[in-house]
Amino acid sequence: MAAGRPSILVINPNSNQAVTDGMAKALQPLLLSSGPEIICRTLEEGPFGIESQCDIESVTLPLRDLVRDDNLTAAFVIACYSDPGLQVCREVTDKPVFGIQECGVLTALTRGDRVGVIAIKDASIRRHMRALRQMGVIDRLAGERAVNLTVAESAQGEGTFARLCAVGRDLKDLDGADVIVLGCAGMAAHRIALERALGIPVIDPVQAAVTMAIGAVLVG
Amino acid sequence: MAAGRPSILVINPNSNQAVTDGMAKALQPLLLSSGPEIICRTLEEGPFGIESQCDIESVTLPLRDLVRDDNLTAAFVIACYSDPGLQVCREVTDKPVFGIQECGVLTALTRGDRVGVIAIKDASIRRHMRALRQMGVIDRLAGERAVNLTVAESAQGEGTFARLCAVGRDLKDLDGADVIVLGCAGMAAHRIALERALGIPVIDPVQAAVTMAIGAVLVG
Amino acid sequence: MAAGRPSILVINPNSNQAVTDGMAKALQPLLLSSGPEIICRTLEEGPFGIESQCDIESVTLPLRDLVRDDNLTAAFVIACYSDPGLQVCREVTDKPVFGIQECGVLTALTRGDRVGVIAIKDASIRRHMRALRQMGVIDRLAGERAVNLTVAESAQGEGTFARLCAVGRDLKDLDGADVIVLGCAGMAAHRIALERALGIPVIDPVQAAVTMAIGAVLVG
Amino acid sequence: MAAGRPSILVINPNSNQAVTDGMAKALQPLLLSSGPEIICRTLEEGPFGIESQCDIESVTLPLRDLVRDDNLTAAFVIACYSDPGLQVCREVTDKPVFGIQECGVLTALTRGDRVGVIAIKDASIRRHMRALRQMGVIDRLAGERAVNLTVAESAQGEGTFARLCAVGRDLKDLDGADVIVLGCAGMAAHRIALERALGIPVIDPVQAAVTMAIGAVLVG
Amino acid sequence: MAAGRPSILVINPNSNQAVTDGMAKALQPLLLSSGPEIICRTLEEGPFGIESQCDIESVTLPLRDLVRDDNLTAAFVIACYSDPGLQVCREVTDKPVFGIQECGVLTALTRGDRVGVIAIKDASIRRHMRALRQMGVIDRLAGERAVNLTVAESAQGEGTFARLCAVGRDLKDLDGADVIVLGCAGMAAHRIALERALGIPVIDPVQAAVTMAIGAVLVG
Amino acid sequence: MAAGRPSILVINPNSNQAVTDGMAKALQPLLLSSGPEIICRTLEEGPFGIESQCDIESVTLPLRDLVRDDNLTAAFVIACYSDPGLQVCREVTDKPVFGIQECGVLTALTRGDRVGVIAIKDASIRRHMRALRQMGVIDRLAGERAVNLTVAESAQGEGTFARLCAVGRDLKDLDGADVIVLGCAGMAAHRIALERALGIPVIDPVQAAVTMAIGAVLVG
Helix, strand or coil: CCCCCCEEEEEECCCCHHHHHHHHHHHHHHCCCCCCEEEEEECCCCCCCCCCHHHHHHHHHHHHHHHHCCCCCCEEEECCCCCCCHHHHHHCCCCCEEEHHHHHHHHHCCCCCCEEEEECCHHHHHHHHHHHHHHCCHHHEEEEEECCCCHHHHHCHHHHHHHHHHHHHHHHHCCCCCEEEECCHHHHHHHHHHHHHHCCCEECHHHHHHHHHHHHHHHC | CCCCCCEEEEEECCCCHHHHHHHHHHHHHHCCCCCCEEEEEECCCCCCCCCCHHHHHHHHHHHHHHHHCCCCCCEEEECCCCCCCHHHHHHCCCCCEEEHHHHHHHHHCCCCCCEEEEECCHHHHHHHHHHHHHHCCHHHEEEEEECCCCHHHHHCHHHHHHHHHHHHHHHHHCCCCCEEEECCHHHHHHHHHHHHHHCCCEECHHHHHHHHHHHHHHHC | CCCCCCEEEEEECCCCHHHHHHHHHHHHHHCCCCCCEEEEEECCCCCCCCCCHHHHHHHHHHHHHHHHCCCCCCEEEECCCCCCCHHHHHHCCCCCEEEHHHHHHHHHCCCCCCEEEEECCHHHHHHHHHHHHHHCCHHHEEEEEECCCCHHHHHCHHHHHHHHHHHHHHHHHCCCCCEEEECCHHHHHHHHHHHHHHCCCEECHHHHHHHHHHHHHHHC | CCCCCCEEEEEECCCCHHHHHHHHHHHHHHCCCCCCEEEEEECCCCCCCCCCHHHHHHHHHHHHHHHHCCCCCCEEEECCCCCCCHHHHHHCCCCCEEEHHHHHHHHHCCCCCCEEEEECCHHHHHHHHHHHHHHCCHHHEEEEEECCCCHHHHHCHHHHHHHHHHHHHHHHHCCCCCEEEECCHHHHHHHHHHHHHHCCCEECHHHHHHHHHHHHHHHC | CCCCCCEEEEEECCCCHHHHHHHHHHHHHHCCCCCCEEEEEECCCCCCCCCCHHHHHHHHHHHHHHHHCCCCCCEEEECCCCCCCHHHHHHCCCCCEEEHHHHHHHHHCCCCCCEEEEECCHHHHHHHHHHHHHHCCHHHEEEEEECCCCHHHHHCHHHHHHHHHHHHHHHHHCCCCCEEEECCHHHHHHHHHHHHHHCCCEECHHHHHHHHHHHHHHHC | CCCCCCEEEEEECCCCHHHHHHHHHHCHHHCCCCCCEEEEEECCCCCCCCCCHHHHHHHHHHHHHHHHCCCCCCEEEECCCCCCCHHHHHHCCCCCEEEHHHHHHHHHCCCCCCEEEEECCHHHHHHHHHHHHHHCCHHHEEEEEECCCCHHHHHCHHHHHHHHHHHHHHHHHCCCCCEEEECCHHHHHHHHHHHHHHCCCEECHHHHHHHHHHHHHHHC
């Protein structure tokens, strides 16, 4: 880290480096030469993907350790839509810690009235709804629907995009959403195309969280 | 505006240039040479201060006109805690429009669990609570309390700061707030000192809104 | 105005005299020789129809002026379902000011458990839901659906009625509404027929607001 | 009942004729020669006062019978703040049935932002809060406080009024209420004086309910 | 009652002894030789079935009398899903009184995230939703749907079970429920089979209430 | 475990055997010779006390392992008021898993209208309120207050009891609670005395959870 230039650590809690690379790519627009450095790091101890509560719990203490032992970073972003370890990381540092679900949804509230969320799997929806109730914003949820794609399918760009469009249209037309949140750090590559296809704002939660982190770091 | 460099227009809806200058000063940390240009503008048609619903309504159409007729700006911030004209401005542009109450409160939700708001006058509290219900986040409000200072008093830095501290402590100790939002664009100069005095995060809503605007502009 | 006989001013904020005439007709049952005088007035400065937030903002100050400068009226009703200028009018008079959305929905809460609203256009629904959240009654909303008729179509009595019935049945059968609010001042002529067709109460919000105004005026 | 002139039956569910007489007096402003007849009736089977859940349950079936067997009345008002028998009366008639708690609170929502309720006894508050949650309007409650007067004390006009003022001031100053509902049919005589003393609207729920009944009857 | 062995009185408020017998059978697993005695009693004064608000009101005072006059019972369960007389029974005894709707729903909240309720008739749904709002747990409701069976049909085990499965699947698949509450004391016989068929927990509210009563009695 | 006799495993997630012993003592009334066996076990891997989010996260995986690897137990109770690991334990077993905060609060909802919670430390209150929002029952919270005792002080029975009484009285008199939940597994010894002193029900959450577990086990 350059002396005097603060940095933001964006932690991908799964150990899939391709996901981290995708994040880094999605965050390129937020890289400013005069702004905070943005460092994307893969949590080595993490599972290859975070799909279950077990996966979530398996990363909370490694995340806590990473945050606690880091004296150089000015703000942290936990870049998994389940916001694993968010509370415990906040407990061990005086620096701000942002979760991408929290920031993605809160940012969406500034861009539309009722939020639609695209989840990876049906099984995640229940967990996300618990989080929205905990956040106290459940009245703003239009609905959450899953693409239910396997990793193999989601690797095929076009198939994934078609599913995102179909689910996004259901959220818009059937549930009344006027802003969409991508409920997974790995969907970022499709954000702009999906926004054009649906005609309503689409929020990448990693971008949303890093934005808030930049602000927090800059204003001190 | 430099060709190709996007700009954010921060509109102070009152005609008090000193308030606009204060904003510009508070926003200096967010000015990045490689980031969006941040332009603070005083709304000439605005009243000297916005304290009543009449004041609010008097600026909605001027704000709408300003936003509608501006093809150069990439994102707008309406820098009055009553979020005047927010909905109408959103209707006349495809660019994102941010209100500082919305952004201040939503940002606070990432920094604490229950939000305390410091208002200028008791009379504003009712209006703000309507806004929090409309936003669907009222369950996160710890309380809102007013400093009830006249302009003359608030000009005296120390007196104002002492009042901010006293009200902030009541919000923290009596109402259970663990994050504070400054409920007025004009309190920004005291943010850092107040944060230190209270020991909990203090959010300047103009900084919060400009942060979100920067993110929206950069990610396109 | 007869000396000593108080009057209620019902203001149609659009400049379409036919709408004002329709209101006056719908209010005939509430005209009592010994009760308050009910005066329906067209806001000359208003747009021909109020369909957008721009339309709404364009009438708030004219409504404010009208209310502020009127020393003879005992209570005011703003007869547009978007309740334009409601807060600012309340600020400039000690007399009660009623909005028809507020009164229509609150009255519906006395006639059924879950409220269905028939909107003119899909675009209005989002605005109305913001209002219901602001009112703090969103848990009583069964749903809101739009007839999406053009003015030309709505002029054809039968076509309009058929659409009202179809939308009303969806609100009742699909959304579980057991009371309907007409989400527009112009649908009043169909109220009784629609109530018979659906078999559940149908509330005309102008009648609801004028009723509350009559009560407020009579009890002083 | 004069032929063709519809009537509203206001039922005092307790057997205290003095309370019925007080209601009738409070309703005099709503008696219009050309409007519906307003008949106040004491429920003979009722207890002398309704202070407990036992008292409430003891009147539900007598109220039901009275409503069911009455073919002449156009609308019913159950004039006890606990709204006893409201649901069962609605089940046995096609005519509208209004409860004074429901109508008092809903009417208050049109006159202020946050409602304060003055109860007779502390023991009633819990019951009223259940009703406000059931109505789905609990977010609008500023607070409820009791005068805790005995019947003997409340008979002394001045003592009662002083207690009403003290409790009303606490609701306004400590709880943030900007409109008051009298949580008992027997406080009506003090409404106007209390409104003047507090400087915010004070709603008599019997007047509120009869107003809504008049509207429902007149519009058919 | 054996000396020293406390008893729980489970009151079936309808006079259909077959329903009481069904309850007793469903409660057999909760009968422990060393635990409280569980006595199921038919309310003789009750109607043959409780389907309307009239039916509900007709049993509140008989239930009250039964509870008030019983000095031997340690805890009471009112075994009708409308929780008739719950508040009044609580008023006349210091012993705990449990309602099966309350206990069934609260128990379901420990077994799933969003609750689906199977009602007997469409007409009951509105009443149940009022109760869920009053309980303050409406945000946890996935949906409520009715089997709409006649008594004759429900007597045919297979036909009833097929309807329960169909409605249960709609609650699970369309409404997102992950736990089901049987909204009637008479469906208990199908609980285990339905749980197997749906693959999510199914709660019999009588068992849930008696469980809570056992706990309350044992801990004193 | 006797063949055929099901067992409930009550896990104290801290490693303080004295706390486990206290639980076992408080659960003695629920031990029935013919009912499920109740086994209290200390989590060896746990910290000596669970006071922070770090403490919570440190036990989630050990709890998960314990639950996952146990094929003999019929139901699990996690006996720490922060409900650590509740979701992950539910994921790895088909058996019901109960958290004491969930069960304590839900049981309290059957014994009073508004719940007061006595916390050990001020720092826990925020965490508990997040949980109540997540549960969707925050509208039933009267308030939460902490005794703020050190372990040394809480060891002195009388001093602890006096603090519990003082805090309980504030919850009752200032916050309007009519039922109290002990917000810590270690306060159980004072439950009965506190209930007598306050005159309102006091719920020990471990007893509440084990009660629900007994019911779940017995009905299968």
